[in-house]
Amino acid sequence: MTDEEAKKAILDSLGEKSGAKTKFYLKDFYKILPDMKPRDVKNIVNRMVGEGLLEYWSSGSTTLIGLKGAGKQHKEED
Amino acid sequence: MAKHKTPMLDDLEKGPWPSFVSDIKQQAEKGKQVLKDAPDDLLGVMELSYEDRVTHWKHGGIVGVFGYGGGVIGRYCDQPEKFPGVAHFHTMRVNQPASMFYKTDFLIGLCDLWEKYGSGLTNMHGSTGDIILLGTITDNLEPMFYDMTHELNQDLGGSGSNLRTPNCCVGRARCEWSCYDTQEACYQFTMEYQDELHRPAFPYKFKFKFDGCPNGCVASIARADMSVIGAWKDDIRIDQSAVQAYAGGELKPNGGAHSGKDWGKFDIMREVVDLCPTGCMWWDGKKLTIDNRECSRCMHCLNVMPRALRIGTETGASVLFGAKAPILEGAQMSTLTVPFMPMEPPYQELKDLIEKVWDWWMEEGKNRERLGELIQRDTWQKFLQIIEMEPDPRMVDEPRSNPYIFWREEEVEGGWTRDINEYRKKHQR
Numbered sequence: 001m002t003d004e005e006a007k008k009a010i011l012d013s014l015g016e017k018s019g020a021k022t023k024f025y026l027k028d029f030y031k032i033l034p035d036m037k038p039r040d041v042k043n044i045v046n047r048m049v050g051e052g053l054l055e056y057w058s059s060g061s062t063t064l065i066g067l068k069g070a071g072k073q074h075k076e077e078d
Numbered sequence: 079m080a081k082h083k084t085p086m087l088d089d090l091e092k093g094p095w096p097s098f099v100s101d102i103k104q105q106a107e108k109g110k111q112v113l114k115d116a117p118d119d120l121l122g123v124m125e126l127s128y129e130d131r132v133t134h135w136k137h138g139g140i141v142g143v144f145g146y147g148g149g150v151i152g153r154y155c156d157q158p159e160k161f162p163g164v165a166h167f168h169t170m171r172v173n174q175p176a177s178m179f180y181k182t183d184f185l186i187g188l189c190d191l192w193e194k195y196g197s198g199l200t201n202m203h204g205s206t207g208d209i210i211l212l213g214t215i216t217d218n219l220e221p222m223f224y225d226m227t228h229e230l231n232q233d234l235g236g237s238g239s240n241l242r243t244p245n246c247c248v249g250r251a252r253c254e255w256s257c258y259d260t261q262e263a264c265y266q267f268t269m270e271y272q273d274e275l276h277r278p279a280f281p282y283k284f285k286f287k288f289d290g291c292p293n294g295c296v297a298s299i300a301r302a303d304m305s306v307i308g309a310w311k312d313d314i315r316i317d318q319s320a321v322q323a324y325a326g327g328e329l330k331p332n333g334g335a336h337s338g339k340d341w342g343k344f345d346i347m348r349e350v351v352d353l354c355p356t357g358c359m360w361w362d363g364k365k366l367t368i369d370n371r372e373c374s375r376c377m378h379c380l381n382v383m384p385r386a387l388r389i390g391t392e393t394g395a396s397v398l399f400g401a402k403a404p405i406l407e408g409a410q411m412s413t414l415t416v417p418f419m420p421m422e423p424p425y426q427e428l429k430d431l432i433e434k435v436w437d438w439w440m441e442e443g444k445n446r447e448r449l450g451e452l453i454q455r456d457t458w459q460k461f462l463q464i465i466e467m468e469p470d471p472r473m474v475d476e477p478r479s480n481p482y483i484f485w486r487e488e489e490v491e492g493g494w495t496r497d498i499n500e501y502r503k504k505h506q507r
Contacts, residue, residue: 059138063238
């Protein structure tokens, strides 16, 4: 699977879930790309944040990741 | 004149102790911070929390600086109209210099920057060791980060599911017991794992800390997923004439630390030899003898008689894994894994070990499960297979209560199958 295909799979998967849950653990992304190594998935997810496709949410102790702009808190913080 | 009445907080200023309330009031009066109302409103919202007995802070947020997935934590007050100065009050975690050595001009520079962009309030230091800058608004995050990195050459630390800011004791800079250069190790590992430090990589937080000796001044054994604790392989060096000087009262024990009270005459038998946890020392009135094979490096004798006893010359570190697992089992200490490892740059042996551990934890760890919890859940035996180490009696915490090493079928002659008739010839039912 190429990086572009992996990104598309992530966006498609998160898009399907929109409306219910908007923030995900990094480990949830491993399930979207089961044939890739966790370290490679992590690198793709972090690149997608840099490209503005995804965004982090942090409680300080744990980090969650979701589609940029999705969820209630984004509106409050803008 | 204070903006809010804070009788309960004022009460905390009474007594002989330094008070964070006084510090915040001082910053409010000074008024040099760009967020003028932040200190006053912080006191106000805290007083309200004391009255209501609930927090008025919301949990977490999406803010950060570009390219980083850690080091900034979004904080918002749920009473923004009453306390506009802390409506947005984000925290920045800054990577502290190794061993927290500062030059005054650096501290002044950092405080000036934080007054330029934030509340002026700091927490020196957070429990991981970072410099905590308390309270700024989203628009000020990027300019603060730019100036801090360009003018002070200082970076953000870790937060969230990242590698957390590595931490080390004072090490060889000031301490004769340090068995390796903790500052160098801390710096090298910080630089090597920049990606893990600044972007989320793991199921949960991961901490490593570097103690130069078993005195453990950064308490790595209790607080780090990977604890690196200085150790020596050879014998404790003994200066017998200095031992006699301690025994005779010419040298003060513990570097004179017990001089503020009449502790009585120093008794080498009662205060050193009889306190040795493994009973590996003898004193015949003239000569101190140590059976170094039995020494567990508790450091007590070296601490009491530093001019007579010194660490060995073949030095390095012990590596332990798995401290701090508060959810599943309550707090736990790290478990000894590598009894001795040389600690010289570029520390390749230790880096290879960490990466094996991370690969396993990233794959098998549940969300918010610390490494120590995974080891408990998936067994120490599995952990040893992952890091390709053989079980060693020194890894056992409590004999007979944690028998976590089992034979595998391939290690047993004949495997698990047997000829029951042959067995019964020797063993009656």
